[in-house]
Amino acid sequence: MIIITDKKNCTGCHACFNICPQHCITMESDREGFWYPVVDEKKCIQCGLCEKVCPVLHKELVQNEPKAYACMNKDEIIRLQSSSGGIFTLIAEHIIDKGGVVFGASFDKNFTVVHHHVDTKEKLSQLRGSKYVQSKIGDTYKQVKDFLIQGRMVLFSGTPCQIEGLKSYLRKPYQNLFCVDIICHGVPSPKVWQKYISYRENDVGSSIGKIFFRRKNEGWKRYSVSFLFKNNKEYIKTFDKDLYMQAFLKNICLRPSCYDCEFKTLHRKSDITLADFWGIQNVFPKMDDDKGTSLIFVNSNKGQIMLEKIKDYIICNEVDIHKAVSYNSSAIRSVQCNPKRDNFFHELDSYSFDQLVKKYCSDSLMLNIKKKVKSIIYVVLKKIGLLEVVKRILRKTRI
Ligand SMILES: Cc1cc2nc3c(=O)[nH]c(=O)nc-3n(C[C@H](O)[C@H](O)[C@H](O)COP(=O)(O)OP(=O)(O)OC[C@H]3O[C@@H](n4cnc5c(N)ncnc54)[C@H](O)[C@@H]3O)c2cc1C
Ligand code: SF4
Ligand code: SF4
Ligand code: SF4
Incomplete structure (x- = not known):
């Protein structure tokens, strides 16, 4: 019968749930809200079908x-x-x-x-x-x-x-x-x-x-x-x-x-x-x-x-x-x-949804804005022919 030991190995595709002849698999949400199969062992007859149809366990190449x-x-x-x-x-x-x-x-x-x-x-x-x-x-x-x-x-x-x-x-x-x-x-x-x-x-x-x-x-x-x-x-x-x-x-x-x-x-x-x-x-x-x-x-x-x-x-x-x-x-x-x-x-x-996203996604958002500003400055300097001059100055100031 199917036992999930590493969550990375289950896509939640429901194939095991659909095949079980005993209807003893339920798909239950974990703490993160993703569904995983849970087997009622008392009803399971160990037929092995759930493992046989799991596309992660048995990957066929095309x-x-x-x-x-x-x-x-x-x-x-x-x-x-x-x-x-x-x-x-x-x-x-x-x-x-x-x-x-x-x-x-x-x-x-x-x-x-x-x-x-x-x-x-x-x-x-x-x-x-x-x-x-x-x-x-x-x-x-x-x-x-x-x-x-x-x-x-x-x-x-x-x-x-x-x-x-x-x-x-x-x-x-x-x-x-x-x-x-x-x-x-x-x-x-x-x-x-x-x-x-x-x-x-x-x-x-x-x-x-x-x-x-x-x-x-x-x-x-x-x-x-x-x-x-x-x-x-x-x-x-x-x-x-x-x-x-x-x-x-x-x-x-x-x-x-x-x-x-x-x-x-x-x-x-x-x-x-x-x-x-x-x-x-x-x-x-x-x-x-x-x-x-x-x-x-x-x-x-x-x-x-x-x-x-x-x-x-x-x-x-x-x-x-x-x-x-x-x-x-x-x-x-x-x-x-x-x-x-x-x-x-x-x-x-x-947290509320906005607090959560601000807390965990805003750093990378700032980085993205910085990257965008950098690329605009790069394009403008290139257009007006000052890119190489600025690069030279920056190199010197770094030394
Ligand atoms: C979660 C997700 C991630 C995607 N990631 C990318 C990507 O990285 N790069 C990329 O180029 N395209 C991605 N797509 C595909 C893209 O957004 C379009 O769905 C695709 O180009 C089809 O567009 P359409 O105009 O032909 O039809 P549409 O009418 O826009 O597409 C409808 C189709 O999408 C399916 N569909 C919609 N939502 C879901 C869902 N949650 N789960 C399964 N199927 C769904 C429907 O069953 C239907 O077949 C993603 C789609 C989804 C749902
Ligand atoms: S195919 Fe399935 S497992 Fe792969 S990225 Fe999409 S949803 Fe995730
Ligand atoms: S081994 Fe057979 S009966 Fe048991 S959970 Fe899997 S499909 Fe269902
Ligand atoms: S068949 Fe495999 S991948 Fe699909 S839900 Fe069941 S255990 Fe997860």
């Missing part, structure tokens, strides 16, 4: 030659509603047109992020858009299997570890399954997310109606987090000023497995990988209108066929995969753990 593309949905409204180039919606619509179902991450009524499925285009908006918090898989792998056995097409979308979890749980390939994963920075704690929501609600004195992580009012590159409240007030801040995004991007509240992720690779089990094409201005400047450009990896034949099916609805150019990844290292490398992470979680219940 041999493939992925291709990379820069893509944009031609429908500008959908693109603006999506995080990057709106490619997820096109793939999902194709599956729905074939009578299929689409699984992905959505908000429930309390704005907890959970996986669930839809089978109409109207409901696709629930899955559209990135939610920067770990999504709860629940029993969706079992639901996927039921649909597959019924012969329905299924699109399952999620983080790379969730796709690995699903494939391990299914234990055999299905022709009617299509999997989409993302380039994944890492997932923050659901407990930290709930604390942030309460902080925003208290601040405005109203409950939340809608949340968007990637509003593009100031452009795709300077995206904003927005909360629409039931009293019609709106909170909107660009990612660099939003407290939650600061904590996320400073890598202080990610799941332990995300700092040593087994699933960041160019050889993936999904059919298509979706991402932001950061650096597009250097690779294909014509595809940069700051409304969102996707980087996609086509990882399988099924993926190539899907790209063919949606090609009339997209602008698309093949790119060198290594060049594309040089602007998006999360594709292949885990982020470094913030050295203050343990203290941040230790004091999570003792």
Whole structure:
């Protein structure tokens, strides 16, 4: 039976929970708010299935030659509603047109992020858009299997570890399954997310109606987090000023497995990988209108066929995969753990959200501001031809 000895070795994918024939595994939140499997030993029959399907314990390597593309949905409204180039919606619509179902991450009524499925285009908006918090898989792998056995097409979308979890749980390939994963920075704690929501609600004195992580009012590159409240007030801040995004991007509240992720690779089990094409201005400047450009990896034949099916609805150019990844290292490398992470979680219940982020993220914020000021001075001095003179003076004063 599954026993978690090192939290880094559990992604919370729920494969063990879904497979257990005795229903003796529950997924329980730890002090940091991440789910881990807990076995009721009295009910366990030692069948070993939970260990067999754990994708961390049994990692299978994939041999493939992925291709990379820069893509944009031609429908500008959908693109603006999506995080990057709106490619997820096109793939999902194709599956729905074939009578299929689409699984992905959505908000429930309390704005907890959970996986669930839809089978109409109207409901696709629930899955559209990135939610920067770990999504709860629940029993969706079992639901996927039921649909597959019924012969329905299924699109399952999620983080790379969730796709690995699903494939391990299914234990055999299905022709009617299509999997989409993302380039994944890492997932923050659901407990930290709930604390942030309460902080925003208290601040405005109203409950939340809608949340968007990637509003593009100031452009795709300077995206904003927005909360629409039931009293019609709106909170909107660009990612660099939003407290939650600061904590996320400073890598202080990610799941332990995300700092040593087994699933960041160019050889993936999904059919298509979706991402932001950061650096597009250097690779294909014509595809940069700051409304969102996707980087996609086509990882399988099924993926190539899907790209063919949606090609009339997209602008698309093949790119060198290594060049594309040089602007998006999360594709292949885990982020470094913030050295203050343990203290941040230790004091999570003792401070208000703003106090916590100010205490643990502001140092690095100051450093970032200093770095930015330095780089502006550098550019200005270079432009007016004084860079070398200033460098010489600085060298002398140091001596
Ligand atoms: C936690 C997280 C980290 C990411 N890190 C990076 C990164 O480092 N670099 C990068 O280029 N791109 C990253 N992305 C992917 C990027 O933000 C877009 O999701 C992707 O480009 C798809 O955009 P789209 O416009 O095609 O579709 P959209 O409609 O914007 O994307 C919707 C898709 O995202 C999935 N999704 C949304 N939230 C979650 C979640 N919490 N868990 C699992 N799946 C989710 C949905 O199921 C759906 O498949 C990340 C996304 C998430 C959720
Ligand atoms: S060994 Fe079998 S019965 Fe026991 S927890 Fe694992 S799957 Fe369930
Ligand atoms: S199957 Fe998934 S949830 Fe279960 S122990 Fe392995 S990684 Fe953790
Ligand atoms: S970084 Fe790795 S372990 Fe963390 S959510 Fe993403 S794929 Fe899963």
